Amino acid sequence: MKRERLDKVLANMGLGTRKEVKVLVKQGLVVVDDVVATDPGMHVIAEEQNIVVDGEPFNFKRWVYVLMNKPPGVVSATEDNVHETVVDLLPYEWAIKVHPVGRLDIDTEGLLLLTNDGQLSHSLLSPKKKVDKEYFARIDGRVTERHVEEFAKGVELEDFTTLPAKLEILSSGETSEIRVTIMEGKFHQVKRMFAAFDLHVTYLQRIRMGPLHLDPALKPGEYRELTDEELDMLQNQR
Secondary structure, rough: OOOHHHHHHHHOOOOOOOOHHHHHOOOEEEEEOOOOOOOOOOEEEEEEEOOOOOOEOOOOOOOOOEEEEOOOOOOOOOOOOOOEEHHHHHOOHOOOOOOOOOOOOOOEEEEEEEOOHOOOOOOHHOOOOOOEEEEEEEEOOOOOHHHHHHHHHHEEEOOOOOOOOOEEEEOOOEEEEEEEEOOOOOOOOOHHHHOOOOOOOEEEEEEEOOOOOOOOOOOOOOEEEEHHHHHHHHHHHO
16 A cells, blocks of 8 residues: 555545645644644555544545536536536545546536546547447437448548447437447547438437446436446456
């Protein structure tokens, strides 16, 4: 386990700035292994030692994994000068640490993973891994078996040809409902694939990323930590 400065550990977990944490220490409000801390620079192993701040046990988590049902109108970023971000929806102690794994368009809803585990993020986003992403969509226009066949071959776009995609028709008419599974995650990819056949996506929701499924109990804008089972499945993707 890694030894780190006490003030850095507490600041990184959202208990204030390093300067504010030093004040807590000077006030005698931080206790480490039943001994009042006097040096904010003392080195601790946060995972192993018993730390209490102002009478409250300090539960250290080095890695944070958050499953969110991203709402529309919110951007998949850590900061934005115009729009609210997915990180803005989280409590401060998570928001200062995590980043979204990949992006969903501002008007796209659904499954979004946020974490500070850079290795896991890289593994899930690496083109070599070909982690599949499944979407539910409503389409303005009739989706037919011809489109299913074309998606299965790969759709030629202006700048690249997609990998073969699985298209499932749920209903077909003036408005169609479909599920589509893609291996990449290019900018506006699902929308562009349908636009190649003069079809317009009116609603898009990501429902799966690799083994991780959108939790139906989460309303748009809600989130929770991953379960141990979900985390194990993701780590086995590496």
